[in-house]
Amino acid sequence: MERTARGDEGAFRLLVERWERPVFGFLERMLSSREEAQDMSQETFLRVFAEAGRYRPDGRFRSWLFRIAGNLARSRLRRDRVVRWIRLEPLLHDPPDPGARADDLLERDEKRRAVRTALARLPDRQRQAVVLQRYQGLSYREVAAAMDTTVPAVESLLQRAMALLKKELAGERKEQ
Amino acid sequence: MNESTVDDSMELSEGHVTDKIRACLDGELAPDEAARVRAHCARCRACHRAWTEIENLYRILESDTGAEPLRPVWPGVRERIGEPRRGLARFPFAVGASAAAAAGLLLGLLLGSVGETLGSRAESSWSEVGTLLTDSGTSLDDLYLSGLANGGESQ
Ligand SMILES: [Zn+2]
Numbered sequence: 001m002e003r004t005a006r007g008d009e010g011a012f013r014l015l016v017e018r019w020e021r022p023v024f025g026f027l028e029r030m031l032s033s034r035e036e037a038q039d040m041s042q043e044t045f046l047r048v049f050a051e052a053g054r055y056r057p058d059g060r061f062r063s064w065l066f067r068i069a070g071n072l073a074r075s076r077l078r079r080d081r082v083v084r085w086i087r088l089e090p091l092l093h094d095p096p097d098p099g100a101r102a103d104d105l106l107e108r109d110e111k112r113r114a115v116r117t118a119l120a121r122l123p124d125r126q127r128q129a130v131v132l133q134r135y136q137g138l139s140y141r142e143v144a145a146a147m148d149t150t151v152p153a154v155e156s157l158l159q160r161a162m163a164l165l166k167k168e169l170a171g172e173r174k175e176q
Numbered sequence: 177m178n179e180s181t182v183d184d185s186m187e188l189s190e191g192h193v194t195d196k197i198r199a200c201l202d203g204e205l206a207p208d209e210a211a212r213v214r215a216h217c218a219r220c221r222a223c224h225r226a227w228t229e230i231e232n233l234y235r236i237l238e239s240d241t242g243a244e245p246l247r248p249v250w251p252g253v254r255e256r257i258g259e260p261r262r263g264l265a266r267f268p269f270a271v272g273a274s275a276a277a278a279a280g281l282l283l284g285l286l287l288g289s290v291g292e293t294l295g296s297r298a299e300s301s302w303s304e305v306g307t308l309l310t311d312s313g314t315s316l317d318d319l320y321l322s323g324l325a326n327g328g329e330s331q
Contacts, residue, residue, distance in 0.1 A: 061311035115240040
């Protein structure tokens with residue numbers, strides 16, 4: 001089947017539309033900012049396009065994609081740290097669930113905020129490993145590929161991250 | 177895991193499995209090893225407690241359901257793909273004077289981060305994105321079903 005240039009553009013558009021939510025979700029948790037996550041999502045796909053010619057099909061697209069997004073996120077975080085420009089945006093974006101009672105909503109939102117704060121306090125690489133593994137569903141192997149490291153190193157990052165999260169979220173645990 | 181099955185008097189000759197519990201919950205163990213870990217945790221109070229703690233932590237983490245993109249990403253990507261090298265990295269300063277003091281010291285770091293963004297700009301063509309398709313879970317069938325094969329004007 002011969003693809004035309006217009007067909008290839010359509011293909012890339014489908015790819016962007018297929019992956020924009022996971023990429024945005026990853027970046028938003030990494031950067032604690034939806035606007036920055038939106039900007040960096042665009043950068044990620046521009047870089048995907050730019051590097052498409054170097055991609056070798058090996059079934060690891062997801063790791064490759066998140067490596068690009070992760071490098072951009074960490075470079076952005078380094079910059080932000082330099083200018084002491086760390087923001088934690090309130091989670092106002094989810095439409096309220098009409099079936100839920102107000103105090104349920106409040107409790108849920110507080111829990112979510114506590115999780116966000118705890119994640120934001122993790123060292124970047126630990127947060128990256130947790131977000132990729134827990135929220136994006138990557139296997140340890142895929143996380144290792146996305147972070148240019150080994151599976152034992154990923155296990156160690158997750159181990160340390162979970163210990164910190166457990167400590168940070170101790171109050172939430174008691175309320176379970 | 178059911179609390180009632182836990183046995184305080186369990187023989188610990190086989191050793192605790194606390195260091196394997198997370199991998200087990202994460203689906204990273206081979207089936208027979210996972211079964212062994214589960215069986216141990218069902219009988220050993222210490223490992224059962226460790227299992228429950230990790231499960232609880234995971235449940236709390238799940239309460240963060242994530243956010244949706246603020247707007248579709250594609251239009252901005254499409255617009256900028258047509259551009260020459262310009263603009264891939266907007267210089268990221270929106271901070272004005274307060275940053276200026278720090279800027280001298282940290283210029284190298286900043287330039288490094290901008291350079292990383294700009295430096296990746298390899299020339300690509302539409303035909304090269306085809307190599308990504310199969311691996312990315314986007315099939316040619318999707319493409320033709322969506323009507324985008326004819327130029328991406330379906331929306
Ligand atoms: Zn045990």
